[in-house]
Amino acid sequence: MNTLYVLFSVAGTEYVLPAADVVQMESFSGATPVPGTAPFVAGLVQMRGKVVPVVDLRARFGLPAAEPTIDSRVVVVQVGERTVGLLVDSAREVIRLRLEDLESPPDIVAQDGAGFVSSVARAGQRLVMVIDPSKVVGEEQLDG
Amino acid sequence: MARILVVDDSQVMREMIIACLRGEEGLSFEQAGSGLEAIEMLSLGRYDLVVLDLNMPDIGGVEVVEFIRAQDQLGDLPILIVTTRGDDASRQQVMAAGATRYVTKPFNPEQIIGEVRGLLRSAQPAG
Amino acid sequence: MSAVDLKTFITGYLAEVEEHLRMAERNLLEAERVEAAGGSSARQVRALFRSMHTIKGLSAMVGVEPVVDLAHEMEAALRVADRSGTPLGGAVDLLVRGLRAVEARVRALASGEAVPPAPADLIDALAALGLDRLGAEVGDLGLPEDVRSRLGPGETQELAHGLARGRRAVRVDFVPNPSRAASGLNITAVRERLGRLGDLVKVIPMSVPRSPEAPVGLSFAVLMLTGAADAEIAEAAGMPLDAVSSLVGAQPAAAPAALPPPAEDEEEVELRGEVVRVPVARLDDVLDRLSVLVVSRSRIARAVAELASRGVDVGALSHVVQESTRHLRDLRAAIMRARMVSLAELLERVPLIVRGLSRTVGKEIKLDLDAGRAELDKAVGERLFPAVVHLVRNAVDHAIEPADERERAGKPRAGHIRVACHERGQSQLELQVIDDGRGIDQAALARRAGRDEPRDPEELLALLTEVGLSTRDQATTTSGRGVGMDIVKRVAVDQLGGELMVATERGRGTAFTIRVPLSLTIVDAFCFHSGERTYVVPMSMVDEIVELEPDRVHRPPALAGALVGLLDRRGEAIPVVDLEAWFARRPAGGGGRKAILVRRRGRPLAFTVDRMLGKQEVVVRPLEDPLVRVPGVSGTTDLGDGRPTLVLDFLALGGQVRAAQGGP
Numbered sequence: 001m002n003t004l005y006v007l008f009s010v011a012g013t014e015y016v017l018p019a020a021d022v023v024q025m026e027s028f029s030g031a032t033p034v035p036g037t038a039p040f041v042a043g044l045v046q047m048r049g050k051v052v053p054v055v056d057l058r059a060r061f062g063l064p065a066a067e068p069t070i071d072s073r074v075v076v077v078q079v080g081e082r083t084v085g086l087l088v089d090s091a092r093e094v095i096r097l098r099l100e101d102l103e104s105p106p107d108i109v110a111q112d113g114a115g116f117v118s119s120v121a122r123a124g125q126r127l128v129m130v131i132d133p134s135k136v137v138g139e140e141q142l143d144g
Numbered sequence: 145m146a147r148i149l150v151v152d153d154s155q156v157m158r159e160m161i162i163a164c165l166r167g168e169e170g171l172s173f174e175q176a177g178s179g180l181e182a183i184e185m186l187s188l189g190r191y192d193l194v195v196l197d198l199n200m201p202d203i204g205g206v207e208v209v210e211f212i213r214a215q216d217q218l219g220d221l222p223i224l225i226v227t228t229r230g231d232d233a234s235r236q237q238v239m240a241a242g243a244t245r246y247v248t249k250p251f252n253p254e255q256i257i258g259e260v261r262g263l264l265r266s267a268q269p270a271g
Numbered sequence: 272m273s274a275v276d277l278k279t280f281i282t283g284y285l286a287e288v289e290e291h292l293r294m295a296e297r298n299l300l301e302a303e304r305v306e307a308a309g310g311s312s313a314r315q316v317r318a319l320f321r322s323m324h325t326i327k328g329l330s331a332m333v334g335v336e337p338v339v340d341l342a343h344e345m346e347a348a349l350r351v352a353d354r355s356g357t358p359l360g361g362a363v364d365l366l367v368r369g370l371r372a373v374e375a376r377v378r379a380l381a382s383g384e385a386v387p388p389a390p391a392d393l394i395d396a397l398a399a400l401g402l403d404r405l406g407a408e409v410g411d412l413g414l415p416e417d418v419r420s421r422l423g424p425g426e427t428q429e430l431a432h433g434l435a436r437g438r439r440a441v442r443v444d445f446v447p448n449p450s451r452a453a454s455g456l457n458i459t460a461v462r463e464r465l466g467r468l469g470d471l472v473k474v475i476p477m478s479v480p481r482s483p484e485a486p487v488g489l490s491f492a493v494l495m496l497t498g499a500a501d502a503e504i505a506e507a508a509g510m511p512l513d514a515v516s517s518l519v520g521a522q523p524a525a526a527p528a529a530l531p532p533p534a535e536d537e538e539e540v541e542l543r544g545e546v547v548r549v550p551v552a553r554l555d556d557v558l559d560r561l562s563v564l565v566v567s568r569s570r571i572a573r574a575v576a577e578l579a580s581r582g583v584d585v586g587a588l589s590h591v592v593q594e595s596t597r598h599l600r601d602l603r604a605a606i607m608r609a610r611m612v613s614l615a616e617l618l619e620r621v622p623l624i625v626r627g628l629s630r631t632v633g634k635e636i637k638l639d640l641d642a643g644r645a646e647l648d649k650a651v652g653e654r655l656f657p658a659v660v661h662l663v664r665n666a667v668d669h670a671i672e673p674a675d676e677r678e679r680a681g682k683p684r685a686g687h688i689r690v691a692c693h694e695r696g697q698s699q700l701e702l703q704v705i706d707d708g709r710g711i712d713q714a715a716l717a718r719r720a721g722r723d724e725p726r727d728p729e730e731l732l733a734l735l736t737e738v739g740l741s742t743r744d745q746a747t748t749t750s751g752r753g754v755g756m757d758i759v760k761r762v763a764v765d766q767l768g769g770e771l772m773v774a775t776e777r778g779r780g781t782a783f784t785i786r787v788p789l790s791l792t793i794v795d796a797f798c799f800h801s802g803e804r805t806y807v808v809p810m811s812m813v814d815e816i817v818e819l820e821p822d823r824v825h826r827p828p829a830l831a832g833a834l835v836g837l838l839d840r841r842g843e844a845i846p847v848v849d850l851e852a853w854f855a856r857r858p859a860g861g862g863g864r865k866a867i868l869v870r871r872r873g874r875p876l877a878f879t880v881d882r883m884l885g886k887q888e889v890v891v892r893p894l895e896d897p898l899v900r901v902p903g904v905s906g907t908t909d910l911g912d913g914r915p916t917l918v919l920d921f922l923a924l925g926g927q928v929r930a931a932q933g934g935p
Contacts, residue, residue, distance in 0.1 A: 030914075032804075032907070032914060032915045032916065032917060034894075034899050034901060034904055034917065035853075035854035035855075035901070035903070035904070036854075036901035036902065036903060036904070036927075037898060037899055037901055038898070041898050041899060044894075044899060044907060044915040044917075045914075045915070046765060046909065046913055046914055046915050048764065050768075051768075051892055051894070051907050051915050053894075053896045053898045053899040055898065082896055082897075083896075084896060084898065137898065138897060138898060152328075153321070153325060154287060154325050154328060154329055155283075155287065156280055156283045156284055156287050156329055156332075157325075157328060157329060157332065159280065159283065160280055160332055163280075177459070178459065180458045180459075180462070180474050180476060180491065181457070181458060181459050183458075183476045183489065184447045184452075184457055184458045184489065184491075187447065187487040187488070187489040188447060188448070188449055188452050188487055197328070202473070202474055203474065203475075203476065207476075211476050211478070214478055215478070215488070227328075228324075228327055228328045228331050228339075228343075249328055249331045249332055250331045250332050250334065
């Protein structure tokens with residue numbers, strides 16, 4: 001079975017997300033920081049009228065911080081009822097992966113990835129890590 | 145206390161007139177928003193003076209004056225007409241119908257006070 | 272000696288004039304519609320005359336001469352038409368111009384600008400209107416003498432038309448007396464109640480001999496056109512059945528063809544419910560006073576806390592104070608409900624706007640307004656209205672083709688625009704502007720913008736709402752200026768948290784849909800700058816805004832964290848927190864020159880700000896995602912820059928600060 005994935009990169013490493021979970025992708029022009037939130041929450045942006053929290057994936061993955069560039073993108077994902085934006089260094093491609101291409105992540109990746117990585121995949125010559133968006137945004141439900 | 149009935153279809157207008165007179169002693173006020181309401185209130189109650197706008201919609205001021213004067217008990221009721229830009233014809237018509245005094249808008253507060261005081265003085269029952 | 276300044280009545284004047292202008296517009300359009308359908312506009316003409324007369328009188332008292340001049344001419348023309356029973360015909364255009372001229376001058380007065388004199392050509396044209404040709408000859412209706420002599424030609428004509436349309440002409444004799452008056456049954460109430468059962472043509476006061484039934488010798492003969500039964504009419508008038516009689520037997524000789532009664536009757540009947548008209552300014556005033564009440568409550572809470580600290584048993588008192596918070600909140604909700612405007616009222620002005628537009632661009636337009644019964648908060652309605660107007664203007668200007676072109680395309684000559692609004696589920700309002708015009712030329716739009724052609728409706732919308740884009744190079748006479756599509760999006764989507772959608776088909780038409788949440792939290796708030804960011808705090812939680820005079824702020828050496836120091840004020844030592852430092856979890860800097868003071872459980876706390884920016888009403892959108900739900904931030908708002916601005920909860924922040932210090 002062939003499924004579409006959105007490909008993006010963070011600190012030089014390539015990751016993918018199921019395209020079905022992605023609502024939109026926009027360039028990043030700054031977020032309103034919210035004091036008291038976790039360090040990996042960049043803040044809030046307004047997108048198509050919705051106010052969306054943005055998770056800085058560099059921080060989330062424990063990678064060194066860097067200034068956003070014009071290539072930076074906010075990948076807005078839908079996780080259950082929640083709409084959350086993921087700040088990445090770039091997001092340009094959409095690729096197809098077959099079920100067979102997906103493998104369990106090697107232990108070390110699983111450990112460092114803190115459960116964010118659900119599997120790894122071979123896409124042609126590249127090895128990409130498949131992200132589980134619900135782990136990235138945290139598993140709390142929306143209240144009420 | 146002299147009871148004054150203020151008749152005008154505009155609430156703001158009624159409030160303005162009452163505001164002019166409120167500072168004077170011995171006056172109390174009631175309001176009617178139409179000529180018909182005024183006729184009803186004058187029949188059911190006792191008033192010492194009527195301040196009446198001329199051109200009200202459902203029944204003109206002239207008709208109201210005519211009706212008032214046709215009632216025995218209201219024959220002496222002082223009627224002060226307050227109206228916009230009176231032309232001679234309107235004025236003659238309503239005075240002929242039996243109105244007592246006539247003031248045109250815009251008026252000064254002093255004018256209204258003067259007219260009301262004058263009308264109430266001359267209406268004092270003799271003896 | 273009274274020294275009444277009549278200018279203090281300006282607010283009331285503006286409210287009343289506004290209402291009369293609205294009614295006049297409605298009546299004018301209705302008169303035009305009725306006459307076009309072959310009916311009698313006598314009622315509308317009479318109502319118009321009344322409105323212009325009132326406007327004239329009020330304006331004379333307040334001293335707005337140009338409006339007096341205009342209103343005088345219009346009133347005079349309408350009086351002639353009313354007395355002679357003449358239809359307005361083509362005079363409607365001139366009267367619309369007159370209304371517009373009055374409106375413009377009233378608006379100028381409301382904004383404190385100079386009021387321009389009335390245009391001489393308009394005055395002359397109005398004065399030259401000779402609306403005294405008699406209408407169609409009305410045959411002898413067979414009215415009794417005492418009634419016939421008291422009716423004017425306009426009223427007689429109205430009766431004739433009504434009879435021709437198959438309605439009954441009925442006379443109700445209402446006799447006022449003290450006991451009826453005491454139970455609220457006076458002529459005004461009776462007129463209103465009878466008005467729901469039909470159209471009142473005239474009320475004639477009559478002297479009758481005094482009797483036990485008629486103790487004050489007065490009777491009112493109410494003449495009306497109705498389809499209701501006598502029993503219903505008698506009940507509405509509070510009179511016995513024999514007070515109701517048929518006015519006229521035979522049909523008049525020269526009668527126009529029977530017309531169906533207009534649907535307007537039912538609408539009017541429903542709208543005449545128990546209503547009190549309140550100028551919106553008065554409700555805003557009430558809200559302001561409520562804010563003061565809220566502050567007072569905080570002060571009472573403080574006093575109670577102080578009593579408690581002196582050992583007084585404040586159990587019951589404290590409970591009352593707590594309850595009052597809830598009561599104030601409920602009160603605010605109730606006032607906001609009172610501020611709800613019906614959508615139908617909001618969209619009232621649209622027909623007049625369309626009429627003017629269609630004249631200007633020379634196209635025939637048929638407008639279909641379906642506002643339903645939905646209501647929304649006045650602040651939301653005010654923001655939505657210009658957006659709706661822009662969409663309608665767009666449709667008239669760009670979408671609808673000229674009549675000939677439409678005919679060639681097999682469409683009806685008149686373009687059809689539908690403005691519809693209804694509630695969608697429990698929580699949303701959906702508003703649509705739909706036209707059957709030429710549809711959006713997406714290729715041309717893309718070319719002009721130097722972009723690729725949009726692939727789906729979302730991309731089309733993005734293209735349309737890009738700032739500064741318009742499908743004509745220069746502004747046309749009606750659109751292209753003022754509210755643009757980008758602002759429509761900003762209002763509906765960014766500010767109100769709603770959605771904007773478009774669907775279009777070349778040659779068939781276009782539909783714009785706006786969806787907004789039905790209930791929004793709207794609060795009065797202070798805006799301020801702190802650390803180069805803008806924030807907003809609801810006024811209800813602000814006790815005061817204080818100056819931080821350096822010699823009144825004491826910095827004890829052992830101060831930790833974001834605490835700037837203690838402000839000595841009116842005998843209190845108020846902790847001052849550097850807001851930015853608190854947010855950044857760093858030690859306090861110098862702090863700003865002003866601070867916002869809140870009281871939490873009676874204890875004061877101040878947060879520094881760099882600069883106060885003023886106060887305004889904001890729409891608060893709560894933050895729902897767990898990632899960003901933090902104490903101290905109630906939600907976000909859009910101050911117009913398209914970015915979320917945080918709405919702070921200083922009370923919760925205060926709690927955090929105290930907790931960090933190890934306090935309660």
